[in-house]
Amino acid sequence: MKILAFATTLLAGVLVLAVPAAADKQGTVLVTGANRGLGLEFVKQLQAQGYEVIGTARKPGEAAALKDSGARVEQLDVASASSVEALAATLKGVPIDILINNAGMANRTDSSLASLDFGAMERTFQVNSLGPLRVTQALLPNLLAGEKKTIVNITSRLGSIELSTGGLYSYRTSKTALNQINKIVSVELAEQGFTSIVIHPGWVKTDMGGAEAALEIPESISGMLNVINSLTVDSTGKFFNFNGEEIPW
Ligand code: NDP
Numbered sequence: 718m719k720i721l722a723f724a725t726t727l728l729a730g731v732l733v734l735a736v737p738a739a740a741d742k743q744g745t746v747l748v749t750g751a752n753r754g755l756g757l758e759f760v761k762q763l764q765a766q767g768y769e770v771i772g773t774a775r776k777p778g779e780a781a782a783l784k785d786s787g788a789r790v791e792q793l794d795v796a797s798a799s800s801v802e803a804l805a806a807t808l809k810g811v812p813i814d815i816l817i818n819n820a821g822m823a824n825r826t827d828s829s830l831a832s833l834d835f836g837a838m839e840r841t842f843q844v845n846s847l848g849p850l851r852v853t854q855a856l857l858p859n860l861l862a863g864e865k866k867t868i869v870n871i872t873s874r875l876g877s878i879e880l881s882t883g884g885l886y887s888y889r890t891s892k893t894a895l896n897q898i899n900k901i902v903s904v905e906l907a908e909q910g911f912t913s914i915v916i917h918p919g920w921v922k923t924d925m926g927g928a929e930a931a932l933e934i935p936e937s938i939s940g941m942l943n944v945i946n947s948l949t950v951d952s953t954g955k956f957f958n959f960n961g962e963e964i965p966w
Pocket of ligand 1: 749750751752753754755756774775776793794795796818819820821822844871872873874917918919920921922923924925926927930
């Protein structure tokens with residue numbers, strides 16, 4: 718009888734040890750623009766680390782790789798107020814620990830005063846600057862209900878004024894605005910225990926970064942996840958590189 722009890726205990730122990738890390742409850746992360754590029758890899762690596770992931774796509778019907786990942790998939794166009802409101806209504810009452818505002822676009826046609834296109838500039842601001850702010854505002858109740866209370870805005874080194882070498886009026890200024898938006902949010906939500914940062918993924922081989930880029934997608938994402946997993950409230954308001962170094966404003 719004693720041998721049987723011992724064997725049962727041993728088996729239970731083995732079973733507990735055999736449960737993969739993915740079953741550890743790390744919390745829930747929402748990633749915008751998760752159907753390709755950096756967003757899709759965020760979803761995959763977060764799941765491998767044991768997070769529950771909600772990935773958004775403008776066209777979920779075409780987001781085959783995101784669906785195959787097993788993440789919960791929701792529709793979201795960050796430039797559309799009604800789309801953001803609909804997402805917030807769908808997710809009402811769902812706690813979110815980490816929001817990753819990853820969706821973004823790059824307009825490359827305006828590197829001189831002669832080539833400015835104010836329509837394209839407004840569009841870039843809608844997506845890269847106002848989009849993350851809109852999503853943060855709409856999902857604030859979800860973040861307040863989560864434990865980690867973390868907001869990660871994917872910015873770019875090109876948004877740094879100190880490091881600017883000119884060119885790309887729309888893209889650079891949209892990310893500079895996002896950096897300031899992050900700072901303001903970080904100050905407003907500090908008392909509620911939030912950590913809100915901007916992070917540069919490096920120059921990465923995605924559709925946006927192009928084939929000549931320096932980094933492979935998995936390297937950028939694992940670097941950013943190392944940073945995200947080590948954030949504390951003292952990190953709030955900061956501008957990080959994917960390797961954890963700080964970038965000047
Ligand atoms: P990709 O172009 O590969 O992917 C962009 C993603 O954003 C897609 O999922 C796209 O969806 C989505 N998106 C675009 N517009 C909207 C919108 N209005 N609403 C919702 N989703 C939208 O880019 P990356 O993966 O390279 O970029 C991800 C983030 O990293 C961006 O914020 C970018 O600015 C930033 N970044 C990238 C760098 C790089 O070298 N790759 C360098 C510095 C910053 P859809 O498929 O529907 O178009």
